[in-house]
Amino acid sequence: MLFKEFKLQLFLQPASVAIVACFVVGYLGLVQLRRWQHYHRVHAKYQKKYEDGELTPDEAQKVMELSATYDMPVVVYIGVVVGAIQVYCIPSISKLLVSTKQLGNIENVGRRYADMEILIDTFLYCPLSGFRDISQRVDKDPPAEDPRANISIARVNFLHSRYKIANDDYLWTLYCSIIGPIDSVNLYGWRNLSPMERDSRFIVWAEVARRMGIKDLPASLDDLIAWANAYEEERIVPSKANYIVTKNTIDDAVVSIPRILGLRSLVEGVFICLLGDRIRGAMMLPAQPWYIHAFVKLVMFITTFSQRWLLLPRSQPDYPTIHVNIPQQSFSKRAHTTASRFKPWYKPESTGFQNVIDRLHVKMGFTETVPSKQYKSEGYRLEELGPVQFEKLGQEDVFKDAERIQGCPIPSYYWHRE
Incomplete structure (x- = not known):
């Protein structure tokens, strides 16, 4: 004492x-x-090119990484999820997804999102040019250093070719993919996006859209927003298909949350609050009580304040689902995701202490089971991703399309599949 x-x-x-x-x-x-170091470094490097209208898609990817992988990855990811759900406000889109049973059947939702996140993150964060430094491309027709972005785009093209999708629905999806993270950062980020960061999202996604063959692309982000505002006034209406797809998405997102003390219901309510009233109404979801809205605002305020004033910034990028910076020879091997999901798709089978952790996660209900062959613990290849019935289809077509859109061959070692 x-x-x-x-x-x-x-x-x-x-x-x-x-x-x-x-x-x-x-x-x-x-x-x-240190909080602003990454911001000032990126803007010092690319601001002049942006102002001169000379920012390339590869450079825009680097600008986009600033908020998405360094400064505010969680807030940006919230925007990605909200943007993905916003896509389903259009009944023609949600009805197609219900009919394919990919999002209309809860059993398929987990893998659908695992595949979709891998494909999207691959073409967002791996170089669209196929070269880590395009200025070092000296040969006239060299093989791509990193073909993953264009293989993922080509795989999306193949999967989309199996269905009849209207061009306006593509444009709406493009808009939601861009505006979701922007709105999320404006609402919950510790800082706003700069004009260069906002436009970089458009530059990257517009280039992806061109490689997907989407027509009538607006010339700028402001033009796309104006088009979307007019489009949603005409096309956003409540429908049962909207509800089914969104409910399955939310159920998949919260399945690992325990029901004890109403915790899962609380998280579902938070999820719905994050959607906003316009989207919530189109999805036929119930309005949430004031105290859940207040809880969301309090949590986001504490998070924003802590990040802005109390926490050191990340020194390394935090990519959501994939390993970006890996040796070239690893591209021929099956890859494993970095994301954690209730169903452990594409997670490697573990040993030693990690296996103890994995089994503890199962006991606590965070995951359904430990990684296993059932959930492809051997890993994934980009040209195989998608619904089970298409897994072995179109792989050679995907490679040819990837070479076409990147304008150079895929390196020979990638064709040697492991």
Whole structure:
């Protein structure tokens, strides 16, 4: 007891208080010094090219990574999810998804989203040119250094070719994919996106859209927003298909949350609050009570304040689902996702301490089971992703289409499949 009192008195001595205060002030100063480092570095490198209208899609990808993988990956991911659900506000889209049973059947939803996230993250974060540094491309027709972005686009093209999809529905999906993260950052981010960051999202997605053969692309983000505002006034209406697809999506997202003390219901309510009233109404989802809205605002405020003033920034990019910076020879091997899902699609079978952790996650209900062959623990190849019935179809066509849209061959080692 006396020893504890002595320690307390020692701590309260002016010198001790001064040391603690200096440490706290120094740490907070370091946070502010480093918080904007990535932002200033990226803008110093690309702002002039952006102002001159010369920003390339590859450079726009690097700008986009600033908010998505360094500064605000969680907030951007919330926007990605909300944007994906916003797509389903259009009955022609949701009815197609219900008819294919990919999102209309809860049993297929987990793999559908696992595949979709991998394909999208691959063409967003791997170089669209096929080269990690396009300025080093000296030969006239060299093989791509990194063909993954264009293989993923080609695979999406193949999967889409199996269905009849209206061009306006493609444009609406493009709009939601761009605007979801932008709106999320504006609402919940510790800073706003700069004009260059906003337009970089459009530059990247517009280039992807061209490679997908989408027609009548607006010339700018503002033009796309104007088109979407007019389109949604005419086409967004409540429908049962909207509800089915969205409900299955939410159920898949919260399946690992325990029901004890109403925790899962709370998380479902938070999810619905994040959608906003316009989307919620189109999905025929119930309005949430005021205290859930207040809870969401409080949590996001605490998160934003902590990140802005109290936490050091990331020193390495946090990619959502894929390993981006890997050796070229690894492209021929099956890849594993970095994302954690209730059904552990494409996660490697573990050993040792990691296996203990995986089994603990199962016991706690965070995952359905440990990684296994049932969920393709051997990994994935981009040209095989998609519904089970298409897994072995179109692979050679995908490679040819990838070579066409990237304008150069796929390296020979990629064709050697492991």
